[in-house]
Structures are given as structure tokens and as C-alpha cells.
Amino acid sequence: MRLINRIPNRPGAVLLAALPFVLLLVAYSVASDIRLTANPSDKLLPAPSTIAATAERLFTEPDRRSKEILLWNDTVASLARLMGGVGISALLSLVIGLAIGLLPYARSLFSSFIAVLSMVPPLALLPILFIVFGLGETSKVVLIVIGITPFMTRDLAQRVLEIPKEQIVKAQTLGASTAVIALRVALPQILPRLISNVRLSLGSAWLFLIAAEAVASNVGLGYRIFLVRRYLAMDVILTYVIWITLLAFIIDWLLKTLSRRAFPWMEAGL
Amino acid sequence: MSFVSVRNVWQKYGDRSILERVNVSVDEGEFISIVGASGCGKSTFLRMLLAEETPSKGEISIDGGIPAVEPGIERGVVFQRYSVFPHMTVRGNLLAAEAFGTPLGRLPRNARKAAQDRAQATLDRIGLTHVAEQYPASLSGGMQQRLAIGQALMATPRVLLLDEPFGALDPGTRLQMHDFLMELRDETGMTVFMVTHDLHEGFKLGDRVLVFDKPRWDPVDPNVIGATITYDFDARNQGVPFQDILEKYPMLAAG
Ligand SMILES: Nc1ncnc2c1ncn2[C@@H]1O[C@H](COP(=O)(O)OP(=O)(O)O)[C@@H](O)[C@H]1O
Ligand SMILES: [Mg+2]
Numbered sequence: 001m002r003l004i005n006r007i008p009n010r011p012g013a014v015l016l017a018a019l020p021f022v023l024l025l026v027a028y029s030v031a032s033d034i035r036l037t038a039n040p041s042d043k044l045l046p047a048p049s050t051i052a053a054t055a056e057r058l059f060t061e062p063d064r065r066s067k068e069i070l071l072w073n074d075t076v077a078s079l080a081r082l083m084g085g086v087g088i089s090a091l092l093s094l095v096i097g098l099a100i101g102l103l104p105y106a107r108s109l110f111s112s113f114i115a116v117l118s119m120v121p122p123l124a125l126l127p128i129l130f131i132v133f134g135l136g137e138t139s140k141v142v143l144i145v146i147g148i149t150p151f152m153t154r155d156l157a158q159r160v161l162e163i164p165k166e167q168i169v170k171a172q173t174l175g176a177s178t179a180v181i182a183l184r185v186a187l188p189q190i191l192p193r194l195i196s197n198v199r200l201s202l203g204s205a206w207l208f209l210i211a212a213e214a215v216a217s218n219v220g221l222g223y224r225i226f227l228v229r230r231y232l233a234m235d236v237i238l239t240y241v242i243w244i245t246l247l248a249f250i251i252d253w254l255l256k257t258l259s260r261r262a263f264p265w266m267e268a269g270l
Numbered sequence: 271m272s273f274v275s276v277r278n279v280w281q282k283y284g285d286r287s288i289l290e291r292v293n294v295s296v297d298e299g300e301f302i303s304i305v306g307a308s309g310c311g312k313s314t315f316l317r318m319l320l321a322e323e324t325p326s327k328g329e330i331s332i333d334g335g336i337p338a339v340e341p342g343i344e345r346g347v348v349f350q351r352y353s354v355f356p357h358m359t360v361r362g363n364l365l366a367a368e369a370f371g372t373p374l375g376r377l378p379r380n381a382r383k384a385a386q387d388r389a390q391a392t393l394d395r396i397g398l399t400h401v402a403e404q405y406p407a408s409l410s411g412g413m414q415q416r417l418a419i420g421q422a423l424m425a426t427p428r429v430l431l432l433d434e435p436f437g438a439l440d441p442g443t444r445l446q447m448h449d450f451l452m453e454l455r456d457e458t459g460m461t462v463f464m465v466t467h468d469l470h471e472g473f474k475l476g477d478r479v480l481v482f483d484k485p486r487w488d489p490v491d492p493n494v495i496g497a498t499i500t501y502d503f504d505a506r507n508q509g510v511p512f513q514d515i516l517e518k519y520p521m522l523a524a525g
Contacts, residue, residue, distance in 0.1 A: 164352035169322055170418075171355075172341040174425050175371030184366070184375040188357045265357045265405040 046235040054235035078221040085144025086205050090198055093152035098182050101160020118150030123211055130216060140212040147208040148201040159193045160186050192266055195259045199252055273298035273461060279328035281314055287496035288314050294499055301462045303476030305469055310482050310497040312465045316433050319463060320345050332428060346427030350434045353418035354406045360417055361402040364389040367424035396420040412443035432464040448475060479503040
């Protein structure tokens with residue numbers, strides 16, 4: 001039988017899915033064990049048990065000076081920046097994408113500009129943003145917006161252009177104005193795409209957020225990781241990395257569920 | 271004065287002539303079938319009737335009005351595919367026909383009941399009440415086209431334009447759709463233009479059958495000469511003309 005026609009059964013598939021995780025964990029434990037037996041005060045690869053203990057401390061024990069649990073403060077600050085940036089980008093890309101997709105005048109005006117804008121490496125703009133907007137929240141949110149809006153806008157505009165011409169003509173024969181076509185024909189059909197764009201862009205958004213926080217901040221997940229790097233606190237860094245990964249996973253799952261609930265017509269044909 | 275008049279219409283894309291010298295007059299209530307080789311410009315002609323594009327020369331007017339510059343409520347249309355909105359239920363698609371004319375595409379509260387009654391009446395008429403809350407993607411091709419026709423008719427257009435509306439359906443469904451369309455047409459008395467690649471269908475449904483073809487061929491460049499209406503058949507009475515001439519002119523029977 002050809003390899004392309006061999007399909008794992010259900011338990012086999014679950015086992016295979018778990019395998020890379022298990023292998024990674026085993027490899028880490030072994031490597032950590034080897035280093036720690038050679039040098040018990042080694043900081044590079046803390047034992048899994050050490051990481052678990054550190055995680056528990058970080059999640060529950062308040063800081064001695066500020067009497068607040070730093071990890072939760074960092075999480076709230078970072079998520080607020082992330083949501084702010086992604087939310088603004090989503091709104092902007094929706095409005096501009098609809099305009100480009102539906103209005104020939106807007107297409108002439110915007111489409112080359114956005115194509116060029118999406119070529120600018122956002123991180124190269126970070127110093128400019130710090131100079132213009134200061135070191136506060138604004139520059140971090142703006143970096144996320146600049147980083148992900150062009151891609152999302154281009155994709156949404158493309159989606160609007162892909163709506164069959166027949167539908168747009170049909171709407172006109174039913175008396176629809178431009179606004180009605182935008183609101184009732186185009187918008188509902190690109191909303192699912194907006195959500196999948198947000199899911200795709202979240203990876204970049206995290207990247208820009210952590211970069212901005214690493215450079216200038218006094219609270220935030222990215223800030224903390226780069227701060228404790230000075231003390232080689234690998235247990236703290238690893239806890240934060242796992243926590244960020246978990247957050248990203250949960251957000252992605254929430255968006256996926258939302259999309260499935262909110263757009264039942266997408267699956268009507270399946 | 272004819273109801274739809276097409277006067278000396280030409281259409282060129284770049285320097286390619288698609289249609290030239292198209293002239294036709296259609297009375298209110300006539301059913302016009304349009305046939306012709308694939309790619310000869312039938313859909314182009316329909317798009318001009320729809321005012322989706324304007325002819326490079328000539329004029330098309332309905333009921334003596336000024337030529338339209340964009341599609342509007344007076345022309346209804348059903349395409350071979352994509353004529354209904356995939357994100358709305360069957361009922362939603364019919365209600366859209368009522369709501370799209372309002373400034374924001376939503377019916378005011380006091381108009382909602384009447385619109386829902388009309389949508390329900392159309393649902394019953396097109397036989398889709400049992401799937402009213404489903405989305406178009408879950409319907410068969412025939413049901414989708416019934417919905418598309420019902421939706422177009424809810425806007426009460428003056429002219430209905432059909433571009434190969436049954437082209438994607440299997441033969442049995444197509445026969446059912448013929449009966450469905452003829453009944454609707456008898457009820458409403460509307461003027462219909464239907465493009466089809468099925469000659470038999472054209473003659474069966476149409477009062478007249480227009481044939482589009484190139485009148486002559488340029489030996490060097492076939493793109494110079496566009497297609498025009500080369501035949502205009504009377505398709506009433508099974509396509510045999512003058513069957514009812516004695517009813518119209520009884521004196522002919524005298525001798
Ligand atoms: N917007 C357009 N621009 C350029 N050429 C077009 C356009 N629309 C149609 N054509 C060409 O015009 C010819 C007639 O097309 P069409 O009216 O769709 O033919 P059909 O009789 O099969 O419906 C085709 O050769 C097609 O390639
Ligand atoms: Mg065609």
C-alpha cells in the first residue's frame with residue numbers, strides 16, 4: 001500500500017500527536033539531569049521540578065516590595081496592549097479592506113500605498129515610534145497596528161474582490177445602495193475571514209509586543225523575560241514562555257470557537 | 271412604441287468587436303429566448319440590458335425611459351450560479367429583496383410584518399417553506415435557482431433577465447423548472463429575456479427566439495466583426511407561424 005494511503009487509526013493518531021511533546025520533555029529532562037549531576041548549581045537547564053516550583057511561586061506569591069503578584073500584572077499589561085493593537089488593526093483593516101474591495105476610487109487611492117507599506121519592516125520603525133509616541137503604551141500599540149494592519153487589509157480587500165460579481169449585481173437589482181451592499185452583502189461574508197486573519201496575525205502581534213516591551217517598559221511579559229535574563233533565571237524565563245504559549249493557544253481556540261458559532265452558513269455546504 | 275427597445279447597439283472590448291448593429295423591439299409580456307454559439311456575446315447583450323455595462327454605441331431603453339447607467343430595481347436577474355446570498359437563510363434571502371431598498375438595508379419595525387407575510391407567500395409559491403431556515407449551500411441546484419427566481423420576483427422588476435438559469439441542472443430538474451417558470455410567467459405577465467444554450471428549451475419557453483451570430487467573417491481578423499441578431503423566430507404555436515391567422519383575419523377564410 002502506498003504511504004499516502006496509510007491512515008493511522010484513532011488511538012494511533014492521538015499517540016502520534018503526543019509523541020513530539022513527550023520526546024521534547026524526555027530530552028529536556030535527560031539533558032538537565034546530565035548537567036545538574038556534573039554541576040548542581042548549574043542554571044542553564046533547571047530540572048522540571050524546579051520549574052514547577054518556580055511557576056507556583058510566580059503565580060501565587062506577591063512581590064516583597066510591591067506586595068503584588070508580578071506575573072498577573074505582567075499578563076494584564078501585555079494582554080491589554082495586545083488586544084488594543086489587534087482590535088484597532090481589525091477595525092482599520094475591515095473599513096479600508098471593504099473600501100478597497102468595493103470602491104474603484106478607494107482602490108486607486110490605497111492599494112499601491114498599502115502594498116508598499118506592507119514591505120516596511122515594522123521593527124525598524126520601533127525607534128521612530130519611541131521618539132514620536134514616547135516610551136508609554138501608545139508606541140507599543142502602534143507597533144502592533146503598523147505591523148499587522150497592512151497584511152490584514154490586503155487580505156480582506158482580496159476577499160471582497162473575490163465575492164462573485166453576480167451577488168453584487170443581484171443586490172443592485174434589489175435596490176441596494178453602496179452602503180447596503182457593504183453592510184449586508186460584503187461585511188457578513190468577510191467577517192469569518194477577519195477572524196482567521198486575526199488568528200494568523202496574533203503570532204506577529206506577540207512578536208512585536210515582546211520586542212517593544214523588551215526595549216522599553218516597566219511591566220509586561222516581554223519586559224520580565226528580558227529583565228530576569230540578566231540573572232540567568234532560566235526557570236522564570238521558561239515559566240513565562242510556557243505561560244505565553246498557553247495564552248496564545250487559548251486565544252486562538254476562543255477565536256476558532258467564536259467563528260464556528262457565529263457563522264453557521266460557512267459550514268452549511270460541508 | 272415597444273416596451274424594450276434596443277437601437278443600433280454596438281459593444282467593443284478594446285479593439286475587439288463583440289456585438290454590432292443589434293436592433294430589436296420587444297412588447298410588454300413577451301418571453302424572448304436568446305441562443306447562439308458559446309462566446310458570441312449573449313451574456314454581453316444581457317449585461318447591457320441589465321445596465322451592468324453600457325454599449326459603446328447605441329441605446330437601450332425600457333418603456334421609453336432614458337437609458338440606465340447602472341443596474342436597478344426595474345431589472346431583475348438570475349445567473350447560472352451565485353445569484354443568492356450564501357450568508358442568509360432561504361427566508362433571509364427573500365426578506366433581503368424587501369429590505370435592501372431601505373437606507374441601511376434593514377426594515378423599519380412597522381414594515382416588518384407585511385414583508386414577512388410577502389416572504390412567506392413567496393416561500394409557499396416556490397415550494398421552499400420546508401427549508402426556509404436553511405442556508406443556500408445545503409439546497410439542491412434546482413432549489414437554489416427557484417429561490418433566486420423567487421427573490422428576483424419579490425422586487426417586482428419590469429423585465430426579468432435570465433442567463434442560462436438552468437444550465438447547471440440535471441435534465442429532470444430542468445423540466446420541472448420549465449413548468450415552474452411558465453406558471454410564474456402566466457401569473458405575472460412579466461417580460462423575460464432568457465439566454466440558453468439549449469435550442470429546444472429556447473423554443474419551448476420563448477415567444478420569440480433570437481439567434482446571435484456573426485453576419486459575415488473577416489478573412490484576416492475575426493475580431494473585427496461582431497455578432498448580431500441573425501434570426502428572429504416566432505416561437506408561438508410550437509414554432510409554426512400563422513397558425514392563428516384565421517382567428518385574427520376571419521375574412522381570409524371567406525374564399
Ligand atoms: N469584460 C470583458 N472584457 C473583455 N472581453 C470580454 C469581457 N466580457 C466578455 N468578453 C469576451 O466577449 C466575448 C463574448 O462573451 P459572452 O458575452 O460572455 O459570450 P456568451 O455568448 O458565451 O455568453 C467572449 O469572447 C469574451 O471573452
Ligand atoms: Mg454566457
